[in-house]
Amino acid sequence: MNDRGRTPPPELEDILGQYASVRRRTRAVADCIPEIRLEYAPGPGRFTPGDILRHIGAAERWMWAENVRLRPSRYPGHGPELAAGKAGVIGYLARMQDETAEIISGLTPSDLERRCKTVGGAEITVWKWIRLMFEHQIHHRGQLYEILGGLEVATPPLYGLQEPEVRARSLALE
Numbered sequence: 001m002n003d004r005g006r007t008p009p010p011e012l013e014d015i016l017g018q019y020a021s022v023r024r025r026t027r028a029v030a031d032c033i034p035e036i037r038l039e040y041a042p043g044p045g046r047f048t049p050g051d052i053l054r055h056i057g058a059a060e061r062w063m064w065a066e067n068v069r070l071r072p073s074r075y076p077g078h079g080p081e082l083a084a085g086k087a088g089v090i091g092y093l094a095r096m097q098d099e100t101a102e103i104i105s106g107l108t109p110s111d112l113e114r115r116c117k118t119v120g121g122a123e124i125t126v127w128k129w130i131r132l133m134f135e136h137q138i139h140h141r142g143q144l145y146e147i148l149g150g151l152e153v154a155t156p157p158l159y160g161l162q163e164p165e166v167r168a169r170s171l172a173l174e
């Protein structure tokens with residue numbers, strides 16, 4: 001907390017480092033998607049893995065990155081017209097996230113403390129809006145894990161261990 005009782009924004013390099021880390025973990029899961037399952041929907045009206053990756057990229061670039069520049073959202077949707085095929089979709093995600101990182105890297109400390117207007121009309125501090133972008137990506141990464149688990153596709157552990165390994169290494173409850 002600072003002397004006015006508010007939490008100060010994180011340093012820009014910390015924000016960019018966290019973004020790179022979140023991106024790396026999402027990419028590891030995306031790499032596990034079988035090409036033949038890229039456009040598989042787990043149910044009517046549900047996002048496919050391809051939709052999820054296109055949505056992450058499009059939302060980060062055309063909503064979050066625009067909002068932090070105090071511009072309105074230009075979100076184009078998540079459909080296959082944006083990118084097709086596994087290489088195309090992963091390439092689209094990477095390009096959109098690279099552009100987003102570049103925009104964020106140009107922010108100054110005072111920019112991080114400004115207020116921006118979200119697509120929903122809420123006003124929020126720029127650095128907090130960026131933090132919500134990370135949460136959004138993590139939410140959708142969880143969807144990818146769930147879809148791939150249902151398809152019995154092996155996925156990477158998030159932080160080095162899978163649940164059975166954590167349990168085996170833990171003390172029993174008394």
